[in-house]
Amino acid sequence: xxxxxxxxxxxxxxxxxxxxQRLQHAVLMVSFTTLVVTGMPxxxxxxxWAAWLTALMGGAEGRALLHRVAAVVLMLLxxxxxxYLVGTRRGRYELRQLIPWFPDAWDAIHHLLYYLGxxxxxxxxxxxxxxxxxxxxxxxxxxxxxxxTGLVLWFEVEAMRYLPKWAVDVCRVIHSYEALLAAxxxxxxxxxxxxxxxxxxxxxxxxxxxxxxxxxxxxxxPREYEEILRREAAATAAEEPDxxxxxxxxxxxxxx
Ligand code: HEM
Numbered sequence: 038x039x040x041x042x043x044x045x046x047x048x049x050x051x052x053x054x055x056x057x058q059r060l061q062h063a064v065l066m067v068s069f070t071t072l073v074v075t076g077m078p079x080x081x082x083x084x085x086w087a088a089w090l091t092a093l094m095g096g097a098e099g100r101a102l103l104h105r106v107a108a109v110v111l112m113l114l115x116x117x118x119x120x121y122l123v124g125t126r127r128g129r130y131e132l133r134q135l136i137p138w139f140p141d142a143w144d145a146i147h148h149l150l151y152y153l154g155x156x157x158x159x160x161x162x163x164x165x166x167x168x169x170x171x172x173x174x175x176x177x178x179x180x181x182x183x184x185x186t187g188l189v190l191w192f193e194v195e196a197m198r199y200l201p202k203w204a205v206d207v208c209r210v211i212h213s214y215e216a217l218l219a220a221x222x223x224x225x226x227x228x229x230x231x232x233x234x235x236x237x238x239x240x241x242x243x244x245x246x247x248x249x250x251x252x253x254x255x256x257x258x259p260r261e262y263e264e265i266l267r268r269e270a271a272a273t274a275a276e277e278p279d280x281x282x283x284x285x286x287x288x289x290x291x292x293x
Pocket of ligand 1 (some may be wrong): 070072073075076077079080081089100101108109112113183184185186187188190191209212213215216217219243272
């Protein structure tokens with residue numbers, strides 16, 4: 038049998054998430070899921086599944102303890118993440134890329150017109166699309182809001198030394214509804230984007246190995262892709278020897 042003359046060239050991939058970022062994502066995923074599973078039985082206390090789930094967690098005390106442990110993990114992660122964003126070069130770069138700006142509003146309108154058949158191509162996104170930026174801001178806002186209201190519920194007696202009773206009640210309502218909103222946003226929006234969208238189904242692997250294929254880069258982040266190619270071309274040009282330069286004999290003084 039004839040051997041293949043040349044091995045297939047593997048497709049080029051790019052780093053999208055560093056190991057540090059993937060670990061942060063994993064901690065967020067586990068703590069958030071735990072908070073949903075341990076919080077929802079309180080919100081829907083009258084349903085049969087809530088009693089079953091609470092019993093599974095060792096009763097009301099076990100459920101409450103798990104909720105608090107996961108909450109502390111999430112809040113520590115939030116503090117670490119802020120330090121990462123301001124204290125590391127990569128973090129500062131990501132932060133700059135994540136801040137929404139006027140062109141994002143235009144991208145959103147362009148995208149809508151594309152879906153309505155009024156534009157031939159979708160918008161050309163950079164490192165983060167307006168959807169990804171919005172999703173990130175939702176996590177930032179959600180964590181802040183759940184953290185503050187959750188701490189008020191946790192330390193209710195102490196909080197009532199400084200806050201009127203109605204303010205604590207408002208915190209309970211906000212915590213309860215924001216929890217539902219956050220859980221639905223993750224279950225419907227985020228899981229659709231990373232699992233069920235036709236071009237990534239059954240799952241994007243970026244959260245596991247941090248790599249994105251060249252084809253995906255061209256499709257979803259064409260402006261970032263072009264920027265990387267430009268930087269690479271500039272770096273190669275800087276490394277190449279200047280062929281026009283006259284070689285000087287070793288040891289001979291050239292300057293004045
Ligand atoms: C981040 C810090 C958080 C803290 C400190 C916190 C703390 C608390 C506390 C003390 C309660 C009262 C019930 C209990 O004793 O367990 C509670 C309730 C609840 N938590 Fe959290 N929580 C946090 C985040 C979250 C998150 C991220 C979710 C889900 C996305 C969540 C979902 C819920 C739900 C659904 C309830 C029941 C609210 C109700 O309807 O009364 N919590 N939380």
